[in-house]
Structure formats: C-alpha cells, structure tokens
Amino acid sequence: MIRSLLIANRGEIACRVIRTARRLGIRTVAVFSDADRHALHVREADTAVHIGASPARESYLVGEKILAAARETGAEAIHPGYGFLSENADFAQAVLDAGLIWVGPTPASIRAMGLKDAAKRLMDEAGVPTTPGYLGDDQSPARLKAESDAIGYPVLIKAVAGGGGKGMRRVNAAAEFDDMLASCKREAAASFGDDRVLIEKYIERPRHIEVQVFGDSHGNVVHLFERDCSLQRRHQKVIEEAPAPGMDEVTRTAVCGAAVKAAQAVDYVGAGTIEFIADASEGLRPDRIWFMEMNTRLQVEHPVTEEITGQDLVEWQLRVASGERLPLRQEDLRIRGHAMEARLYAEDPAHEFLPSTGRLDHFVLGRGVRIDTGVEEGDRISPYYDPMIAKLIASAPSRDEAIDRLIDTLDQLEVWPVRTNAAFLARAADDPDFRSGDVDTAFIPSRIDRLVPELGAPESVWNLAATAMLASDFGRGEEGEPWDSLQGFRLNVAPDLKVAIAHGGETRLIDAGGDPPIEGIATARGENVLVFSAGQAFAFTLPGVGGGAAGGAASDGSLVSPMPGRVLSVDTRQGDTVVKGQKLVTLEAMKMEHSLVAPFDGIVAELQVGEGEQVTEGMLLVRVDKGDA
Template sequence: MFTKILIANRGEIACRVAATAHRLGVKSVAVYSEADANAKHVAVCEESVLIGPPPAKESYLRADKLIEVALATGAQAIHPGYGFLSENEDFANACAKAGLAFIGPPASAIHAMGSKSAAKALMEKANVPLVPGYHGDNQDAAFLQEQADKIGYPVLLKASAGGGGKGMRIVEKSADFKAALESCKREAINSFGDDKVLVEKYLTRPRHIEIQVFADTHGNCVYLFERDCSVQRRHQKVLEEAPAPGMTEERRRAMGEAAVAAAKAVGYVGAGTVEFIAEESRNGEDGNFYFMEMNTRLQVEHPVTEMITGLDLVEWQLRIAFDETLPKTQEQLRIHGHALEARIYAENPEKGFLPSIGTLRHMHTPPAVTFQLGNGDVPGNPAAVRIDSGVRQHDAISPFYDPMIAKLIVWGNDREEALAHMSQALSEFQVVGLATNVAFLKRLVESQPFSQADLDTGLIERHHDALFPQAQPASVHILGLAAASLLSSEQNAGAAANDPWANTSGWRMNGVLARTLEFAEEANSYVLTVGYRDTGWSLGLNNAVSAMTLVERTGQHLVIKVDGTAIRGTVVRAGDVFHVFSGGAHYVLDYNDPLAHAGEAEAEGGRLTAPMPGKIVALLVEQGKTVEKGAPLLIMEAMKMEHTIAAPANGTVEELLYAVGDQVAEGAQLLAFKAA
C-alpha cells in the first residue's frame, strides 16, 4: 500500500479520503487555498501545503502546482476527489509522466467519456441501451430537424460537451425546433466553446438511476448495485438513495451488466458511475432504461452505496490504484437494508435556491455514529445516522466554492425505517449564520410523492406548491421560547451583577410590571405583552393571555410551560435576531429593542446593501438617475449565480459606490439612494 498520498481537493471529500487513508496507515497531504487556511480538511491531514489564492483556477485547478507539491512532500499518489481536476485527462496524464499514481481511471477512459456524443457511439458498439436519438457529427439545422421529426416529439437538444443543465432545450413540436436549436447552440458555445448538439427522445417522467462500478487492472469489473438520484432541481441532485425503490432483481442485473459492459468498453479502472434514465414500470413489467453518461470518478452520493454494502469505496480506490485486485467478486456482493442521503446546502430554496454565504455561527447536528465499514459480508456497523462534512461551527462558507455544508446519510432495515431516521435527523439539524435547505429537505422527505416513491426528475417542480407552502405565523409557543430566552438572560445578567439596582426580576411593591416585546419575521410582526409574576410571566398575544414558566435552561436549550403544556426548543441569539428551533421548525425572529435602535431608521433609509459577499458584474443605472420602485440597479455574482439589486421605492440614485469587477462584503453599502 502507498505510504503517503496527496489529496488534490477540499471539503468533505478531502476529509473522507483522509479518514480512510489514516485507517489504512497511509499519511495524507492536504492542499489549501488562502481562503481555506483554517479549513477542516487541513486539520485532519498529517501535512498541508498552501497552493494559491482563493479562486480555484489559481489554486485547486493548478495541475502543475499540485504535482510539484506531491513530489516535494514524497507522496506516491494523488487522489483527486470529485470536481476540480477529477475528470481531467491532462491531469491524469501529467501524474503518470511524473511517476505518480492517479487514483482514478486512465486518461484514455476519461477522454472516451468526456464527449457525450462520442461516449454514446462507444456505448452503441458495446450494445448498451441508448435513448433513441441522433448523436452524429452532421450539425446542419435542416438535417437535425429531420432527425427530430423521425424520433417524435418531445425531443431534447443537448450540448455534446455540456453539463450542469446548460445547453439543453426541450422541444415540444416541430415548429419550435429551429429557434430552440439556435438558442441551444448559442448557450453551448458560450459555456463550453463547442456548439455541437445531439438530439434525443425526451422522456416526460424519467427516473435517474446510476450504477456504481469498480474495475481493476487485472481485467475484473463488478457493479455495486444502484442509486436512485431522481429528485433534482436545475438538473442537480438533492436526495439520493440505495437501493432504488421498486427495482426488481431482473432489472438490477440487466442495468448492472450494462454498466459493466460500458466500463469494459473504455478499459476502465477504479471507481466510476454509469448513469441511466429509466422509464417507469407499467403493468407489472420493467420499463426501458437508457445510457445517459458515465462519471469517471467517485460520486458525491457514494456513501449510500457504502451504507448498504458495508464497504469502504475509498479503500477500494486506493487498493486498485496500488494495483491490487478487486476485494470482492460479483457473487460475493450483497445489499443490506436501505440508505438515504440529503445534501445540506447553504442556500435559500424560497429564493430560487440562491446560495447563502457567511459564517456558521451555530451548527448543531443530530447524534451520529462513525460508520465502521467492514468487508461487505454484513454492514460493519449499521449506524442510523452518518454525517460527512468539511466544515465545523464558526467556519465560513465562502463565495469561491460549492456551498455544501454536509451530507446527511441515514440507514434503516428498510426504506420506511430509513425515511423515519432522515425526518428525525433533519429535525435536529440546526444552522445559524446563513440560509440553508434543511426545512425544504424535511418537507421533501415527508411529502406524499417521495415517501410513496413516486419518483422522477420533475418531482420538485410538479409539487412546487406543496413543497413551498406559505409561511405560517409563529405560535405563542415559539414566541414564548424567544421571550423566555430574552427574559431569563436579563435576569441572569442582573443576578450576576450583585447589585439591587441592576435587578431585573420585575419585582414591584404594589403592582405587576408590564412591558411589551416586539418581534418580527418576513411576513408577520408580533407584539407580546409581558406581565411579571412570582413564578413566571403572563404572555398577551392577539387578545389572548397565557401563563408561562421557565422549567429548565441549559445553555441555549430551554423547556418552558405555556398554560401547562411543556415546550422544548433551542434559542440561538445573534445580535437582535432570535433563531428558535422547536419541533423540527426553524423560526427567525427580529427583536425590536426600542432603546438600542432609536434613531436608526432615518440613518439607514438611503442604504442598499449586499445580501452576500460577491462581485459586481453589472451596473444598470447611472449616478443621478431617477428610477421607479423595482427597477434593477446592479447585478452581483456569487458562486456562479447572479443576484439583482432592485430599487426599494421610487427615487434617485445619488452615488454608485462600487465599479464592475469589485468584490464586496456581505452588508456593504452598494449605493446611496434617495426615496422620492
């Protein structure tokens, strides 16, 4: 086995590889950009080397620098993780020339699968099922339309060199083909420098099922069963599970054998994933499945395969790269139970999944057990909950990289049990400091279509209204937790002062102290009337009065009773914002302290601030310009997504404070605006 490897990546995959290397007695070298100097993956590796500035093209994408560091530190191999250079054939070739083992497939296999159309031509020769379509070189518009007419509408136009949902158009009828083709080609040339497209039959309710394959240098190749990755938004996966619901043994074998044939067709070595789109089974018969593409690397969702097989796939990668044979034959592989993975992202689902950037001021995760991966005979330790994360509390999610916080993986004896574990685990996952998709994931997991395995790639869009319900007002229980946190903190501060004049117990000789507390969220505001009592408080809300007592407080965790009902929750205060977690819900309440904020409203009236750290990519108005409410003023970019800053009212742009290309911090004033 290798004695030292360099991990040419960051985040949770770098931590994951380092953990397996450590278990095998292999030392790991981390590389990091200036933005990742204090990152978790740097801390868990035995050595670490600064690789460059924060932009990936100046650090993690510097193949020459990575190889230089590997040689300087005495590493014998490079693990590319996923993303960055993991599917870069030039990098794989450069590693080989430098005498370093590339822990991935040979460059020839990466090249063969790099073009969608070329890959499909290879798969056709290997008798792997393909979606009916045209994947050739003739790009004449009239010819392509003729092919689409033969295939039958709807059809999908797809950039041959594309990915990530770019350069794709669905065409419903022949009359729309020409315009859709022109649009698709424009986007393809702008995104990939290649406007070649392919035309395929569009399946209206496809499932996305992928097969995990492994091959060694001795001619052996196996499939480690399937994963269902149908639940997606913008062609990006949200939830993954293994095995796929409703999969019959016959279909599993057929898809597995097709995946192995695909891997052998390109001389594959190492871990890979063959992705298929599949039609729903009808009348008791399995539907058709078609080759879509092959990812020549380990996948983000590989943990669900590990959970149902009990195998450490990273260990398999290392052993195969060291020229060992596969640890198992196909006949020795077994499925145990059911596993689900949810990707916890720093993003705002209610705002089009806009990335959220900031510091993880508070991060509480459900109790997790280290999953002791075994030899695959039985699961090493079927822990109900596993968390793979590259960040810790107080770390920052920066604008330079993918905003993933963690992968939450659960295991159960069957799908129903796994769903219950996932729902509970999401209820306990708490993050303060930036927006997350946790609440959305919980609604998705508990939704009728997902829980009943009515899966396809359009699930989220089709059930949008149910998955994005109108926000419900905070109950007196939620407001009571926020109030109890505030009031008990005041009392504790007064008691600590040991000064009768600082006492905040609310004691009065001949009466009851009454005060109001004002809280607000995006859609609602609340005025609580608080009366101080000997054994607690009274809470008045909307002409109803409740009795509240604090039963227990341990740090941020509180137990209160409201009219005799026990309420448990966690309250995290960040300035004047109270984050209340209770019953799986997360409420964000702004506390209006009239003394602390007196006079601020007028001072802040002319400010427009950055909602996140990012770069100014466009100024849409000039200084002195009069605009109407809602008019776009400028565009910011962060994590390859754009955010438009609009006028809050009719008024005048008095001053532009930044130019195109400038980097701005979250909360920075972008321009001076005077309302009419």
C-alpha cells in the same frame, strides 16, 4: 499499498478520503487556496501545501501546482476526489508521466467516456441501450433546431463536456429553442470551456437511476447495485437513495448488467458510475431504461452505496490503485437495508435558493446518522466554491425508517447565520408521494411552492422566542444559553408576562405565559435570540435593535448581490412596473446562474448595474418601491 497520498481537492471529499487513508496508515497531503488556509481538510491532513489564490482556476484547477505540491511533499499517489480535475484525462496522464500513482481510471477511459456524444456512440456499439437524440458535429443553431424539431418536443439540450447538472436545458416548444440554446452554450462555455451540445428526447416521467461499478487492473468488473437520484432541482441532485424504490430483481439484473457491460467496453479500472434515464410512466421496466453518461470518478452520493453494501469505496479505490484485485466478487455483494443521502447546502430556499456565505457562528448537525462534512463551527462558507455544507446519510432496515431518521436529523439542525436548505429537504422527504416511492425528476419543480418554507416565523416560533427572552439575561450584553437564568418564572404558576420582540422588520407583543412553546431550541447570541425549529433558523431581537432580518431582499425592496459575481442579464429598466416574483437581474456566481426577483409589486426606483458588470457581495443592484403597480 500506497504509503503517501495527496488529495487534489478540498472540503467534504478531501476530509472523506483523509479519514479512510488514516485508517489504512497512509500519510496524507492536503492542498489549499487562500480561502481555505484554515479549512478543516487542511487541519486534518498530515501535511498541507498552499497552491494559490482563492478562485479555483488559480489553485485547484492548476495541475502544475498540484504536481509541484506532490514533488515537494514526497507524495506517492494523487486522489482527485470529485469535481475539479477528477475527470481531466490530461491531468491524469500528467500524474502518470510524473511517476506517480493516479487513483482513478486510465486517461484512455476518461477520454472515451468524457464526451457525451462519443460515449453514446461507444455504448451503441457495445449493445448498451441509449436514448434517441442528435450527436452530430454540425453545431449550427439552425441544424440543432432542425434536429430538435424532427425528434419532437420536449427535448433536452446537454453540454457535450457537461456534468454536475450544468449546461442542461429543457425545451418545451420550438419557440423557446433559440433562447435556451444560447443560455445552455453560455453556461457550458463558462463551466467547461466547451460550448458544444447534443440533443436528446426528453422523457416525460424520467427517473435518474445510476449504477456503481468498479474495475481492477486484472480485468475484473463488478457492480455495487443501483442508486435513485431522481430528486433534483435545476438538474442538480438533492436527495439520493439506494436501492431504488420499485426496482424489481428482473429490472435490477438488466440495468446492473448493462452497467458492467459499459464499464468493460472501456477496460475500466477504479470507481465509476453509469447513469441511466428511466421512463417511469409504467414503473421501472428493463426495456424503458437508457444509458445517459458515465462519470469516471467517485460520486458525491457514494455513501448510500457504502451503507447498503458495508463497503468503503475509497478503500477500494486505494487498493485497486495499488495494483490489488477487487476485494469482493460479484456473488459476494449483497444489499442490506436502505440508505438515503440529503445534500445540505448553504442557500436560502425562501429567496430563490440564493447561496448563503459567511462564518458558521453556530453549527450543530445532530446525531444518529452518518455526516460527511468539510466544515466545523467557526469555519466560513466561501463564495468561491460549491455551497454544499454537508451530506446527511441515514440508513435503516427499511426505506420508511431511513426517511424518518433523515427527517429527524434535518429538523434538529442548528446553523446560523448562514442559511440552509434543511427545512426544504425535510419537506421533500416527508411528502406522501416521495414516501410511496412515486418520484421522477420533476418531483421538486412540480411541488416547489409547498416544499419551500414560507417567509417569516410561525406563530409558535414567536412564542418560543418571547419565552426565551424573558427566561434569560437577554439584553444585558452577555451571550449564553437563555435557560441559564429563569427570571420572573415560578413553578406551577401561570404568570401574565408579555414582551415586545422583533423579527424580519415586524414587531409583536407576545404573551409568554400562554400555551407551552413548540418543540425547538433557543439560544441568545449577541443582540439576537435564535430559535431553531424544524430545520430553520429565526433571529429575534428587541424592538429598535438591529438584527433579526430574514435574509435576502431588504424590507425596503433593496436587492443586493449575495456574493461576488457577474451580471448576465438585466431584465428591467428604471421606472418599470414589476410584480412580485418577476425576474429583474440574473447573476453568475459559484458557476451557476441566480435570478434576483421583485420582493413585492412595485416600481423599479433604482437600477445600479448593467449586463456584463462585475459585482461585489452586498452591492445594491436594484431597489423596488411599493406603489400602485
């Protein structure tokens, strides 16, 4: 067994690998950038090495620095986690050339499956069904458009070197093609350094089905059943589950068998995922599921597979990398119960899902489910990396019970002042169609209006905040629980107590002696009373005192940059009349494009940036004035 392990990653996955390594008695080495100097994975590892500045391209993506850290600490093996260098064949080869153990597939397997066009050709040869499309070398816009016209719209443009939902665009009509192609190529070049694309027929009711496969160096390959990852937003997974709802044994045998065949075609060793697209217009059928791509690494959603099989996939990785055979044979693996994972992101759904950065001053994730995270209270969410805070994994004997456990956990989250998507996730999980298993990849986009929580606090939350203020020492400059001092209250008496409170630029006079407040939690912190209810956080304060803002655009129409980034496009001019929701500026930050939109109908009074400019967090970009728009 490996004795010492360097984890070439950060955050949640680094902590996850450290947890298993510690159980197996393996010494762990963490690496960290400037931004991660005090991160949880650094604190949990046995040893930690600084590898550079905060941007990933100056630290986590520099293979030479990671190899130097391994030499410095005497690490015997390197685990890449996911993202960063995990699917970089050249880095894998460099690890092996340095005499170290690479916890992952061979460089040859990574190369074989790393480019989507070459992988699809290989799968065709291996007899694995693939979707219709264009995989040619001619990358001229004219040829790509001609192929798309021939395939028939809608089509999907995909980056050849893509992954993680980046570098993908759906094109509904020929008139959209040129703009979508340019956007896709731009994002692909920024994310992967390669702007080549392929074209696929877009399936109208697609479901994203993937199969966990595992191989060892002795020629054994097994599958650990399927996952459904259809709940996506902008091609990024939101909620994943295992097994897939509506999957019968005939279809399961077919798709899992195809996945094993795909892994065998490249002599696969280690953990991998074969991703399929299914046409769900007539349910899941063996003849309507096609190979999309292979991820030659551990996946973010691997915990749901662990929960239904009772296996530790990181342990499997370490044992296989040590030269051992797979721990179990195919006939020994069974599905037990149901598991569901929700990705908790630091983002604000009410403001176009803009990432939210800053210090986690209040951070309580609850109990009753498995929680994989890389942060604790007091840690910071950095603008330099993916904004995922945690993965919440609920398992139960049945799918309905797993959904209920997940929603209960999401409802009880307490996170402040960083914004999260918890309420959005809970609404998605509680949707009747999701509960019935009637899902496809358009599930979230088609319901986005009802899944995104409304701006502002509900009436019941105002009542709870007012009650908390009256029942606490709020306003005396001391921070503590609002229930510590119950001034003005007498048991079994209905007092007539009113208090003026402010939230999001609005002030109300609330009768705190009325109906009992809703179920929720309130706590005083600084100048705010915070109310946590149904996965959301609301800040209230006394009138005239700062704080209590809802985040995003200010009430005066000022749109500021939520983080450092680059202006990709400016879609308005000073003096233009705009309507609520109209896109004004598009930023590139955290390797994603983020649109800032008009908060209300009005006129563009100020425009402070131009295309291509670098912006800092908090910088004013646009100000919209209300008027006769």
